[in-house]
Amino acid sequence: MSVFIDITGLPRERITFGPSPLAELGAALHTLSEPAHHARLHGWITTTSAALKPELADRLHEADFLWRSTHADILLPAAPRETLAEELDDLDLxxxxxYVAAALEISCASQYGEGLPSPLVDAGVRQRALELAAARGPRQAAFVRQMLADPPGVRAWIRRLLEDCEEAFFADTWRRVRVQLAADARHxxxxxxxxxxxxAVSAVSPAVTLEEDGLRTRIVVDKLSDGRTAATGRGLTFLPTAFGWPHLVALHTPGWQPVVQYPVSARELTDATPVDTVKLRLEAVAxxxxMxxxxxxxxxxxxxxxxxxxxGITAPEVSRHLAVLRKAGLxxxxxxxxxxxHQLDVAVxxxxxxxxxxxxxR
Known part of the structure; x- marks a missing residue:
């Protein structure tokens, strides 16, 4: 299971690395909404959450499906800018x-890579979005209904929300992390x-590799999901994030330029174990x-x-079981x-x- 990004024939100058304030704000908001995912950021989460005004915290809760269960594609710009205002201006275009189709991809559904029509024009997709929102709570359901009824009004509301986040806490946070992110992108x-x-790809993350077979070249992002897209004719953007680990986000929506958001702290960790290896090991010990x-x-x-x-079993039976454990690297x-x-590798x-x-x- 992986996300495959076809880059066959893509000029190297169309592969870019750069920090994005909008993407970093999205990652920061996810960290606030799912603190259990980010124990290393406990200090920042505690301080920032305590300083949030109740009114802003309430608005963030209303729209949190944009960054909580998924990272909405609208928060991952393919052309990073210097400021949040510039990226929000691009988003307004x-x-x-x-916009609504990307914003209302509320769950990591298998239909993500199918290029579904917008809920603004398709009744079935519209009903699905309403059902997914209802499962998140009445506030979220009301928010989605409003977005479907008045897209321009809700888009303006979301922009004001992100601008208020910048004023409340993100401007200071961005000043502190953007130097590190810019340095990583330059490197x-x-x-x-x-x-x-x-x-360059291997330096992004141990979970990202380059595959070349003579006819095709592609980036492979090792994840517990399947996806395919092509960067040909558009480009490929890598966005470093200080808030990302353990997440590795790959935007592969049909028709969108592929974007990979990777945690800059990944180099400080042990090598990422491929998900197929984890599956093999779990099956081996089960x-x-x-056991x-x-x-x-x-x-x-x-x-x-x-x-x-x-x-009380035969030696050949033991050998077969040991072969499974050995193949799994245990x-x-x-x-x-x-x-x-034979001995169990207890560290593994x-x-x-x-x-x-x-x-x-991931």
Whole structure:
């Protein structure tokens, strides 16, 4: 499961790295609405939340589906600007149908990549948006009804909300983080120029890779979701964020320029474990017999014969179970004379829970 961005034939100058105040504000608002995702930012979350005026906090709650359960595409500009005002001006140029369709993608639904029509023109999509909003609460449902009835009015309301966030807390936050983000973007741009795309992409995140097969070149974003898009004819934008980890956001809506928002702190972490590897490891330890074998293997090194004798099964059965655990990268082996001894790699197993959670949130 991954998001694939086809960049075949795309000139390197159409691949850009740059900080975006609008995207960073969206990431900051998500952090405020889902603090459990961002334990490392506990201090900022606590201080900022305590300083929010009740009226602004109430308005943020009303529109929080724009950044809480999903990152609305309208918050990920493909052409980053110096100021939030400039990016909001660009957003004002978007037509109502496209804006409303992007704003009302309320859940990470499988239909995201299908290029559904706008709820302003399609009754079925409109009903789906209303149902999804109703599940979020009566305030959110009323907000969506108003957006469908008066798109220009609600768009102006959203702009004022984001401007009020800038005045209340984000201007100060942006002053503190934009130097770091700009430096990261310059570093990636220079790496792209000097060392090539593969090096630049790998520096974005261990979960982002470049695939080339002679006929096609594509960026692969390792996520627990499927998606395909093409940057050909448009371009590809990478947006660094100080608020993003553990999220790695890939905008791949049909007809939109692809955008990847990546956390700049990712380089400080251990390598991201691919989601397919996490799945393989969970399946490996879920089997009742392998779970019992792991109990012994976590305590010391054992041969196949010892495990067979301990658990009353045949040596070939033990070998088959050990092969599954070994393929999942959960075992270490060593030879001692004529015996091969197996032991559980407890460090890998200890990371399994955090790897699973990171894969879910990525």
């Amino acid at each position: 978007m037509d109502d149908e496209k 990636k741009t220079e790496m792209l120029r000097r060392k090539g795309l593969a090096e 089997h009742p017999m392998r 019992r074998l792991c109990r012994s293997l976590a305590r010391g090194s054992y041969s196949t014969g010892e495990l067979a004798d301990t658990y 075992l270490t082996t060593q030879r001692r004379g004529r015996y091969v001894l 197993v200890a990371r399994l829970g955090s790897d699973f959670l990171e894969g879910l949130l």
